Amino acid sequence: MAQPLKIKISKIALDELMEMIQLDETCDSVRFVFDSACCKTSKVDIYLDNFKTGDIKNNIETLKILYDSTLLDNICELTIAYSDSRFWVKTTLTVDSKPSCPKHGSDSCGGCSGHCGSH
Numbered sequence: 001m002a003q004p005l006k007i008k009i010s011k012i013a014l015d016e017l018m019e020m021i022q023l024d025e026t027c028d029s030v031r032f033v034f035d036s037a038c039c040k041t042s043k044v045d046i047y048l049d050n051f052k053t054g055d056i057k058n059n060i061e062t063l064k065i066l067y068d069s070t071l072l073d074n075i076c077e078l079t080i081a082y083s084d085s086r087f088w089v090k091t092t093l094t095v096d097s098k099p100s101c102p103k104h105g106s107d108s109c110g111g112c113s114g115h116c117g118s119h
Contacts, residue, residue, distance in 0.1 A: 005067060006077040009060055013082035018048075018063055022052075024048050029064035032078060033054075034071040042074060042091045 009017075025065050027048035033044040051057065051066060058065040077092035 005056075005058065005072055005075065007058065007060060008077070008079040009063075010081045013080045013087060014060060014063060016082045016087070020048060021063075029066045031066045032071055033067070034074050042093055044071065044075065044089050044091055046080075046087055046089070062074060074090075085099065 017051040021027060021030065027050055029049055029051060031047045031049040033047060035045050035047045049066060051064075054067045055068060056072060058067070074094055075091050076094045081088045081090075098118070
């Protein structure tokens with residue numbers, strides 16, 4: 001069985017996500033979705049959503065967090081901050097993650113031409 005996802009979230013980001021959920025009358029959770037992996041990092045999207053069969057659930061204080069096995073297969077740690085009116089997400093790939101970019105593992109993204117979606 002895979003290790004659970006490690007999530008670090010700043011107090012401001014936690015408060016902003018909780019406020020968004022309170023303002024939305026249709027969703028009660030935050031969903032993290034693995035989008036792509038490129039070069040040295042990967043992209044994770046954040047959505048407001050509700051539990052679906054097969055979801056992995058996690059809580060930070062009263063914030064309900066959802067994600068699926070695809071995220072868990074590719075990401076071992078998420079760090080989420082909030083500044084300048086937007087969320088910032090830093091990811092740490094798992095050892096077994098298979099980035100879709102030919103420049104993965106290099107010191108820079110130079111030459112990947114931005115086709116992988118993270119530029």
